[in-house]
Amino acid sequence: MFAEFGYGILVVTFIVAFYSILAAVYGAKNKSASLVESARRAMLLTFPLISIAALSLIYLLVNNHYEVAFVYGVTSRSMPTYLKITAWWGGQAGSLVFWSFLLSGFASAVTLRKWDRDIEFLPWVIVVCSITLMFFLGLVVFYENPFTRYWLVGGNVEPHMFAPSNATLFTAADGQGLNPLLRHPGMVIHPPMLYLGFVSYVIPYAFAMAALITGRTDDRWIRLTRRWSLWAWLFLSFGLVLGGRWAYDVLGWGGYWGWDPVEIAAFMPWLTGTAFLHSVMIQEKRGLLKHWNMILVILTYSLVIFGTFLTRSGVLSSVHAFANSPIGPLFMGFVSLSLIVSISLVIWRWPDLQSETEMKSMLSREALFLLNNLLFMSILVICFWGVIFPLISELFTGQKVTVGPPFYERATAPLFSALLFLMAVAPLSAWGHSTFQTLGRAMWKSAIAAALVTVALFFSYTQNIGALIGFFLIALILFITFQEFWRGARARQKVQGENFFIALSRLMGRNRRRYGGYIIHISMALMAIGILGIEIFQSSTQGMLAQGEELEIAGYTVKYRELASWDDAGKGVNFTRATLDVYENGVFLGELNPRIDYYFDSQQNMTIPGNRSTLRDDLYVLLVDWQPVSNMGATFKIYVNPLVNWLWIGSLLFLAGIVFAAWPDHDPAEEPIRAARQVGQSSAAD
């Protein structure tokens, strides 16, 4: 009953979305405010509708309704309730419903704002959001329906939505269960975070299209979507970081990023999104780059859909698997069509997107932001080419090839280093005009400090040239950015007569975007420390140990003490857990417990590392099942990952930085009142 109800609601939502498109288009063309209002309400209606459908699905998931194919595929009796709920996005059909749910939610939130002078954008924003929503709902309603049920038809079990003739409902005793790799907190939050990021980028895209269609090609659309773009970037960035943390914790290869096509599929919109974040500032401050910002937001939207397509269509396992389900061709068709339409709109409005001013200097902030964009786009070219080349190769020659980390690392390392350098230098440049002299004057002290740090590292830590260049750039970013905080606070202190810390916090509060941006740059520098450490200095060893034997690596000694193995019937898992003692220079540091968890329902292993984390490094131990594991002997693989925790620390600071940057500034209208009050206070204090 719930299955039919849920499906019916989705069909209704699909129709409502279609209606909202028609009403919005007719309303805009005939300047009918009531039709546009009707479209807006239809858009709003989709959210409660999809929520009800989602709740029906969750009800089925939590209550073990294994006659529903999706429930059978992603849950089992031994799973805890919270995992049964999050299994909603554990499979293709459910995650498409989840995508639609989020899009409907965000589009509704957008339509709830005050439109006033932007009312001409409203119908077109609705149209773009509803077309996207219809696409995803259409995929669900017609092809990937999570409410399909199993029927016994003449001795065979077949999935159908509605009962075939002479069929009875078939209910399995237990489900297959969620892939054990997905039963980890990081993996529970990672898809929602990524989807939040993906879906949020639909909104700036919708406003950009509205701007092109209505001819309001000034920066109004950018200002309206500034906060959306920032939050979208936050969610996407966090989704990527969580994915990395999950890989590190449960995939069992001692790393956080493997340059896998599915990882890159989510990384590509992040690259254009970051470029967009910077490039819109140029349009806001100097009225330049209007064409380019349109292209960037169109690219980001297309990469979001393309990324969802890459992950969902099976095309990555084989080009030919792509055609097995209609999903692949439909996604390709949608991306291509939306690209063609969007670019046509840009071409149509090309003359209206002329720049308002000139760029006066090659070292101005706008010039450095352009260089930033060039670097991000170059990294994008490398990523995109690396992902599609194997597909092209297989399509045209039948030969599969692999494009792996060596290519990506070699190609992108110089580009990322250049970006680090820009992060250090660009905050010193001014809008409109900078010269080598002004930049040099502002940065020479930090440059010397960074050089000194690098020399110290050369003598005490490493002689690896690549690492030293990286550390120099990181130190440069940190010194220059802290210097900017210092100088700003000191200047304010002199002018306002405040205590330094009050000056600092008021300084930051007055310009959250700039100082939030600086915090983000600092966090990127910290993440770079972690990445440098693990990429350049990782060491590993593997060996079979009998009880009591030891392995040595990087100054650590790891001794195999004992093994325990037991079944947990409630969780449906067999645990095999080793206990190892860790020593450094003879000093006992603690115990580590790497595990192999075998899940009966899906017949899959999970290797969970035993990990000792410090700021200096991670000692990361895996139980490897190359040879059968027993008390007599077990094979262990040990990684030592120097500095890797700076990656996670940096990502937390990153989150804080974005939240700070996105927090609303003080209302500018209050500025003169506040300033007058302070002048009154300081003169009263004299």
Place this chain on the structure above:
Amino acid sequence: MKKFLLTLAFIFLLSLFTGVAFAQESTPSDDEVNAVASQLYCPVCESTPLDVCPTEACRQWRDLIRQQLADGMTEDQIKKYFVDNYGARVLAEPPKQGSYWLFYLLPPVIILAGAFILLRSMKAWTKPIVAQPAHSAARSETSTTDEYVSQFEEESKKRK
């Protein structure tokens, strides 16, 4: 006595040879196998390096590498063996030969083209700078307070 000493000498020499023979048969360590396996990809799984792949087939391939190392094959010879038997997909990047030149050529070409377009556009947007060193010196020292002033000015413009 002479016979006894000769037998002893013979046994001693024999043990030397057998010792050498054992040394040649010592199995390559897991680390040595991993050093080669980490550069190869599983021929049947997706995007999985051979040293971490958990399947039975990969286990057998790793044993094969161990045997090949024990037989004295070099890293390059082992990689060539896998390519010959399982195709180019076992390598971590497309072979640097034949029709794969396109793979390596295209990104630098596109990036350079992008840089060229950018440079042309920037030249079109800029006018030549008239050298005013005195201005730029004054600007940098008061740049922070100048920024406040310009920020106030911008905001008052917005409210008009």
